[in-house]
Amino acid sequence: MNLTFKGKSAIVTGACGGMGLEVSKNLSNNQILVLMIDLKEPPKNFLKNNQHCTYKKVDVTDFNKLKKSIDMFYKKNKQIDYLVNTTGVLWFNKDISSTDIDPKIWDKVYEINLKSMVYLSKIIIPKMIKNKFGSMVHISSVDALSGDDKPQDAYGSSKAAMIRLSKSFAIQFASNNIRSNSILPGAVDTNMQKRWKKNPSAKKNLEKTIPLNRVGKPADISNTVMFLLSDQSNYITGTEFIVDGGITAKP
Numbered sequence: 001m002n003l004t005f006k007g008k009s010a011i012v013t014g015a016c017g018g019m020g021l022e023v024s025k026n027l028s029n030n031q032i033l034v035l036m037i038d039l040k041e042p043p044k045n046f047l048k049n050n051q052h053c054t055y056k057k058v059d060v061t062d063f064n065k066l067k068k069s070i071d072m073f074y075k076k077n078k079q080i081d082y083l084v085n086t087t088g089v090l091w092f093n094k095d096i097s098s099t100d101i102d103p104k105i106w107d108k109v110y111e112i113n114l115k116s117m118v119y120l121s122k123i124i125i126p127k128m129i130k131n132k133f134g135s136m137v138h139i140s141s142v143d144a145l146s147g148d149d150k151p152q153d154a155y156g157s158s159k160a161a162m163i164r165l166s167k168s169f170a171i172q173f174a175s176n177n178i179r180s181n182s183i184l185p186g187a188v189d190t191n192m193q194k195r196w197k198k199n200p201s202a203k204k205n206l207e208k209t210i211p212l213n214r215v216g217k218p219a220d221i222s223n224t225v226m227f228l229l230s231d232q233s234n235y236i237t238g239t240e241f242i243v244d245g246g247i248t249a250k251p
Contacts, residue, residue: 011080015042037070086139183240
């Protein structure tokens, strides 16, 4: 099946992480103009090799700067068709049980993971409504689905809230031909998991618990994103796709 795309422009947040880079590259390869938003800069030569991409260094928790950058992109291109929201932080040593967590850490995780999604909706959805078209994909996590005896309570609960908010967008704006879906990755080999470089055995032990016997790659998530943005998924909205190698299917 060849994927086709009605839209011509996209916003990708968290665009310089592993998933965001892969998504930006795939969008560019499909002749879609991409505004990459991140605090971290893209790798050397990435923009040169992906000429439909532009990059803005923006903190997604700064509403005014975020709006200014997106508005400039919209003014130039006259439309925003796609939003891929890969923004997220997981601070392993600081994100602990809610009974023990520093409230400032809790608030910051929610600000980055969830409040930024609110900001993006306020800026982008009205533009999609004007064009009567849009598709949004939000990267949540399988951590949203269950508790944990090694809790990352701020991360997991914020990712669960993203699913609920995405569903609400889907219902509110379906009549405007705007779709909203979530992807729930399992373990994926990105910079968020740099701990595996220090402890390769931890990664190998994890892979043994995954039915497909490997952790995910950014391309596994990006391929799902591209399908959910494409014309071929135009009857899919308000749902979530689990991309985890089968681990949540285990008893």
